[in-house]
Amino acid sequence: MRILLLLIVTTLLIGPPTEAYSQRVKITYHAAETEPESAEENAAHAEGRAVDFNEVNKMPVRLAVDPTARKAKREAMRKLLREVEASARSNREVELFYSPLGGFHRDTETREIIREATKEEVDAHWDHIHMTIMK
Numbered sequence: 001m002r003i004l005l006l007l008i009v010t011t012l013l014i015g016p017p018t019e020a021y022s023q024r025v026k027i028t029y030h031a032a033e034t035e036p037e038s039a040e041e042n043a044a045h046a047e048g049r050a051v052d053f054n055e056v057n058k059m060p061v062r063l064a065v066d067p068t069a070r071k072a073k074r075e076a077m078r079k080l081l082r083e084v085e086a087s088a089r090s091n092r093e094v095e096l097f098y099s100p101l102g103g104f105h106r107d108t109e110t111r112e113i114i115r116e117a118t119k120e121e122v123d124a125h126w127d128h129i130h131m132t133i134m135k
Helices: 002-014 019-024 039-048 063-067 070-089 121-125
Strands: 025-031 051-057 094-099 102-104 113-116 127-134
Touching: 002 102, 019 127, 039 051, 039 127, 051 063, 051 070, 063 070, 070 094, 070 127, 094 121, 102 121
Parallel strands: none
Antiparallel strands: 025 051, 051 127, 094 102, 094 127, 102 113
């Protein structure tokens, strides 16, 4: 089930697999175990509509905010996270997105972004991306 969800979310984010996209960003799924998820996130996970990613292009997401990481690696991860978030923002099927750099909530009826992620939400996702798709 999680592999199917990962395939659906990846397809929603970057479109059908093509050689150009498959070379650009590769996301690896691992369940996030570092911070408790919100009740809303847990419900979405239980429904099979949410997934957490700990790696992008085989690099840990936490590099984006790790002060001990080399600057080049930190900036590379930040660039990738901004690309993933931009794709999520442009896809009206993505209801909720969090990463170490930011995120948003989308209204389920209008499908418009209704608010940006809070500092607490971003801090809780310092080492992974959380994404929920619409029902």
